[in-house]
Structures are given as C-alpha cells and as structure tokens.
Amino acid sequence: MYDLAVTRNQNPSPAEPRGAPAGSAFLLAQVGAHAAARFAERLTELSLSPAHAGILRLVATGPRLNQREIAARLQAMPSRVVTLVDELETRGLVERKPRAGDRRSHDIVLTAAGRKTLGSLRRIATAHEEELTATLTEDEQAQLVVLLRRIADGAGLLPGAHPGYRR
C-alpha cells in the first residue's frame, strides 16, 4: 500500500499528479480500509462493532461453537472473544449455554433479540455493499468477487476471518 508499487502496465498519461500511479496492492488496501470504516460507521446505528457483527454471524448458523472455537474460526485471541461475548450477552443478543459433558465449555447461542439484530445487520450489510459497488454493473461486481476470492485463496485467508481479528 501507500502507492509505491510500479504497476506492470504503466499508464503513460502525461500528468500523474504525484509519484507513481496506485498499484493494485495499494488500491486494495485503500478501498478495503474504506469499506471496513464505512461498514463500522453504519454499525454505530446498532451500537455494534464489526467484531461483534462477525461473532453474531458466526453463531447464527451451523453447529454450536464455544468460545475457543469462535476464536479459532476468526483467528482472534480467546481473551478478546470473552470481551466481545460479554458485551453481546450484556445486551441480550447471545447467551452462554453450558456444553453437555464438559462444564468448562460454553456454547454461544443467539437469543431472539440476537436474531432480530442479525436481521438488521444483514440489511445494513446489503445496503453497504450496494453503496460500495454502486458504480459497477452486476457483471463487474461478479467479476470483482471472482478476482478477490482468487487472491484470498492464494493468500490462505479463511472465510469470515477478517485480519482485523488477527492474533
């Protein structure tokens, strides 16, 4: 990022304002950070952070997960998951349910209020996505997803594991 790479297909336009043209790596970091910041901004409406949203999404489907498993999926530190789950539980969006057969372990499950909030969250995420890609056609958006997924796979990124959780 920070606009240093020399792009392979150099644009020979006469007046680049300052320095090299932005390569795809810088653009990715720039646009990605904007997308993250804008999403966070929208989430303030629900008084949630993106990290909260990631947990709500994760526990919404599939087999129950305890906190270690959530941490592993998100590549987050377990102590951070504790804090986030605390906040979600205080707000009545999730519950800690003891796991049968191991009293140390607590599965995190959505409450009815949590399911409702998840609905709002999905509406916000969809609006966010539409705003972000408003200047793209449907085909272009699909193409973008293909390219990004290819990069994500190449980099070994796990689905749903935002590097903002990174440990």
Add this chain to the structure above:
Amino acid sequence: MYDLAVTRNQNPSPAEPRGAPAGSAFLLAQVGAHAAARFAERLTELSLSPAHAGILRLVATGPRLNQREIAARLQAMPSRVVTLVDELETRGLVERKPRAGDRRSHDIVLTAAGRKTLGSLRRIATAHEEELTATLTEDEQAQLVVLLRRIADGAGLLPGAHPGYRR
C-alpha cells in the same frame, strides 16, 4: 465486512460452510487488510511503517510540501505527521528545510539516504504486489485495477490517502 451481505448472485453450492457467502464488501475489507498487513510485515525489513512509506513517497516528487500540506494530502492529523517526520529525520531519510518567506513553515525533503531507501521501498512494493496478484493473469490484474479505481472514485478517495491515516 464480516461476511454479512447477501450477494446479489447467490451461489447455490450445496455446502456453504457457515452463514452467507462472502459478499464483495467483506472480501474487499478482508483482502485489503491482508494486503496492508503483509506490506507492513515486509517493511519491517527497513524498520519502517506503512505510514512512513507514504510520507517518503509523497515527498519524493513534485513541488515541496510542508507538514500541513502533507497532512492534508494524506488526510492525517498534523501532530501525527510531526511524529512521523521526526522519526524519518532522526534516521536521516528526510530533512526539514525552512521555507523561504515564512519562517514558521518547514518543507520536508528527501536526503540522499532517503532516496536510496525509497528505491528499496519500491522494490518491496513491487514484490508485494506480485505476490498478492500471483494467481491473476495480467489481464485480470488490469481489470481489478479498473474496478477498484471505479470504487475508489465513487467513494471519493484521494490518491495516496490511505484511510489508515484518517482523521
């Protein structure tokens, strides 16, 4: 981000591992954060942060800029620019030159060592970019840049102004 958006062209593959497939907004945030983190990792070789790199790049070309002007271009807080320039100056990479006609103002200029470091920086950025897009053809990489630039323009992002500087 955090994988919440419902994509317009839902992939009906049988076994999505967990929750909705990643929309382009989440993918952008995820891949962008990875790109930024990986670049920062590479820069440790030079004991520089991405923010340092952005300033070096900015002062490398065009008319001289003072610290306020650098802050405006990067959309950073002026006090943060002071700190970053301090560190670059301590390392002998830039100099503060009094601006003729206004003794309050200091232009930031590269030293010879700074120009040399900028060269290393560009090699690192190029290697980073090639690694990131290794799974893309040249055409695909060019297409990616087109789409990202369109999104960046639509969002009003300034060239070189990474939201990580955001004030």
Add this chain to the structure above:
DNA sequence: TATTGTTATACTCTATAACTATA
C-alpha cells in the same frame, strides 16, 4: 488574530500472562 509546528496528556484497543474451574 490566525497559522505552523510542537509537545503533553488522555484515551482506546488489544495482547500477554496470571489465575479458576474443570477435565
């Protein structure tokens, strides 16, 4: 009175590591 640069302070975020309770 406004502007450039600087410094000091406070705040936020999060990793680390110590601790408990269970296994």
Add this chain to the structure above:
DNA sequence: TATAGTTATAGAGTATAACAATA
C-alpha cells in the same frame, strides 16, 4: 497435567488540546 474461560495489567498507537513562534 492440560484445557476453557476469565481477569488484570501493560503496551502501542493516536487524537485532543494546550502551547510557542511567526505571520
């Protein structure tokens, strides 16, 4: 002895706001 969860502490990074010099 190892694991799940929790808590306390410390550190990094950064915005805020007060300040000094100059305009």
